[in-house]
Amino acid sequence: MSQFVKREKFIPYNLPNITDQEINEVVDTLKSGWVAKGPRTNEFEKEFAEYLGAKHAIAMNSCTAALHVALLTKDIGPGDEVITTPMTFASTANTIIHTGATPVFADVDFKTACIDPDEIEKKITPKTKAIVPVHYSGQVCDLDRIYEIADKHGLFVSEDAAHALWSRYKGRLIGSKLQGAASYSFYATKNLCTGDGGMLVTDDDEIDRKARIFAGQGMSKNAWNRYAKGGTWKYDICEPGFKYNMFDIQAALGLKQLARLEEMQAARLKIAAKYQEAFGKIDAMDPPYVPDYTTHCWHLYVVRIVPELLTIDRDQFIVELNERNVGTSVHFIPVTYMSAFTNRYGYKEGDFPNAEKHFDRLISLPLYPTMTDEEVQYVIDAVKDIVETYHK
Ligand SMILES: Cc1ncc(COP(=O)(O)O)c(C=O)c1O
Missing domain, CATH: 3.90.1150.10 (Aspartate Aminotransferase, domain 1)
Structure with missing residues (x-):
């Protein structure tokens, strides 16, 4: 017979891990006079990119925003198809619809619950422009096969790495040596938590340039320092962009969480x-x-x-x-x-x-x-x- 004794206190499914280091950094930020996107966001981007060994990291207010922007940088829109997995959170597929493209689902491999490369191949049509594989639960997709298919058909790969900070494929950190782009989530339950937040990572200068414009209201590049001494008040809106940026209170949490990862x-x-x-x-x-x-x-x-x-x-x-x-x-x-x-x-x-x-x-x-x-x-x-x- 079982000796099981029920405990009194409920064990929650998830709890964030916030220490005094994070709390003090947030308080310092609040006292610093700069709470919007500024020095701490820039520092977090730099440290995150360095940690992964990626060329660029663009901090956003969610992984959803990063996934959306990644597709926009490749001009994906109406008439296009993007292949993804049904075993994901809706935002992976919602963001495809937000570009005007059609999400096309490819079934998963039952063993790993990650998208099955054979199923991806079956779903490719002349309209297919991209693949959004999801590194489900921190498990990683079979990336060699996926990039082989992408190369063969000229497709962009936007990795949904919401779950995959610290995960490795064949010993290489997800997000390093990227051919396409990868998007991370810092939502409350994630391995690194900023309350809400996300990061788009890429080695591609053009994706980086366009992503910063799309995520920053479509503002021309020189506009972010417009409140600083010597900054210019002049700016152009060169795309109808989005308000997707991270801000320094989130980045304060992110910097300390990254140090404790x-x-x-x-x-x-x-x-x-x-x-x-x-x-x-x-x-x-x-x-x-x-x-x-x-x-x-x-x-x-x-x-x-x-x-x-x-x-x-x-x-x-x-x-x-x-x-x-x-x-x-x-x-x-x-x-x-x-x-x-x-x-x-x-x-x-x-x-x-x-x-x-x-x-x-x-x-x-x-x-x-x-x-x-x-x-x-x-x-x-x-x-x-x-x-x-x-x-x-
Ligand atoms: C697989 C996956 N992709 C994307 C997201 C969206 O992340 P965020 O909440 O940071 O927008 C989530 C959220 O949990 C997720 O689980």
């Missing part, structure tokens, strides 16, 4: 290793498969149940975890299930079998640097208790 990652890796070991021994659980080419940053720990061995489904499994005071999330409901997409493009259940099968089984468990050993063990014990209670 390795320490926070070490904690994530330790927790993920414990989960991998424990769930690998439970027949009704299917822990994440990590291919040899991936160094996983463990933004999310997405475990799958094996419903064939259980008398309950995924939804009930989540209810049972919640009753045992364990918070969870689901990453993601396939975008192709959302009414904005079914109404527009007529997708129906069964169109993306691997993404749908993954969705039916997945649960995102708590994983964040401040989790204690006791909390991690408790989550494992709660999962074991549910499996023992509902095993066929």
Whole structure:
């Protein structure tokens, strides 16, 4: 019989990791007389680019903004098609629609839940202009295959790296030695948190030049220092751009978080290793498969149940975890299930079998640097208790 004892306090699915270092930097920023986009945003861009080994980093107010701008820099618009994955947050696909182009979904590889390069090839038409692969949960896509396809068909690759800060493909940091562009998220739950925020990264000077214009209201390059001594009041709006820039209060958080990234990652890796070991021994659980080419940053720990061995489904499994005071999330409901997409493009259940099968089984468990050993063990014990209670 199970010795499981329910704890009193709820373990949330996620908590940001903010220390006095971040708080003091934000307070210093507030007292500095410069809270909008300014020196700290510039410094954060510089340090982020240096950390990745990328030529340019353009700080924005979200990853959504960065994904949108990346496509705009390549003049993607009405009449064009952009291939992406259904196993993502809606913003990956929304931003394609915002350019006027059509999102075309390619199913995922069931093992990794990342976009399947064979499926990408099947979806290419003369209208295809770009691919937006998503490094799902911190797992990385099979980039050699994706860039091979992109090169063959002359396509732009805009990597959605919202989850992938610190992840590596064949030992190379995602975001370094980029052929296209990569977009990061610093939303509250991410491995580096600025509350909300994002970064577009590229080695391409032209993408950098255009992105700064699109993200900054379409203002000509020399306008940002217009309030400084010697700055000019004259500016042109050379594109109908967007108000997408990051500002210094966010960047203050980002700078200190970046300085602590390795320490926070070490904690994530330790927790993920414990989960991998424990769930690998439970027949009704299917822990994440990590291919040899991936160094996983463990933004999310997405475990799958094996419903064939259980008398309950995924939804009930989540209810049972919640009753045992364990918070969870689901990453993601396939975008192709959302009414904005079914109404527009007529997708129906069964169109993306691997993404749908993954969705039916997945649960995102708590994983964040401040989790204690006791909390991690408790989550494992709660999962074991549910499996023992509902095993066929
Ligand atoms: C895969 C993916 N792409 C893009 C985004 C958008 O990020 P943001 O909230 O920074 O706009 C998210 C958000 O969680 C995401 O999970």
